[in-house]
Amino acid sequence: MCNEHMKDLAEKKEKLAEYCCRGGRMERFLEPCLLLLLCQEPSHGYELIQRLCDFGFEPETQDPGHIYRHLRRLEGEGMVTSRWETGDSGPAKRLYQVTSEGKELLAAWTDTIQGNIEILQFFLEKYHRLA
Amino acid sequence: MCNEHMKDLAEKKEKLAEYCCRGGRMERFLEPCLLLLLCQEPSHGYELIQRLCDFGFEPETQDPGHIYRHLRRLEGEGMVTSRWETGDSGPAKRLYQVTSEGKELLAAWTDTIQGNIEILQFFLEKYHRLA
DNA sequence: TTATACTATGTGTATAATTCATATATAGGA
């Protein structure tokens, strides 16, 4: 009976997590993460997918198509540049590098992110003040 | 010349803000905000739009249609209930009230939000560690 | 009594974002 109860609780929590843990400021957060990773060092899509786990994105839960399209969009907007690298083993890589405009965008993102932290903290304070 | 330069800077900043300040974890944040406001006290859509400014949403920049549809969706999912209130002056209001399921959802949201604060803080640390 | 503004709730449609499935190709090892 207790096990039954525990199982119900676990299921409920999982259901709610599935319901609410998508988003809440995660989607577009991908963009500043990619920019920051590229500021650390030039990289290619497949590697960036691995490195994104630094920011709480699980590599296996991600859609490569999403990442690649994101990178091509950033390139189209002049935030990064790319070149093919065929030197070493394995298939050719499209190596991305951040531009000065991309660095400015990242700086602007940090302001936004700082502001969002404050908003979220304020939210939690409000929540904990509930009777 | 200096004014010219300042103007350029202001324009650039505005352009970047327009580019990056949308999202970055704001969209779905609307949901927990509505739930929290309804936990504070039952309310209706039009009033909620006003009260959302508590969370950094400017009332005049918001899409009423978005809010109303959000509320109807939450109702469809059993997170809130509604009833028409025609008593006092002005047109009838659809008064929303949060359910126990909605309260559980809000609690789950606060876990997510706490986690997101940590992720965002970690991001800023990483940014400031850049050479 | 008319015009105007404010309160209040919605729908229709277009665009953007996201997800899921799939295609392509190179290289290494069993």
Add this chain to the structure above:
DNA sequence: TCCTATATATGAATTATACACATAGTATAA
């Protein structure tokens, strides 16, 4: 040869968001 890992990409479906507009009751000032 077949399987796996690396690597990039497209197509289609679904979902989310934005923008415009429709409807209607009430108050108030001209």
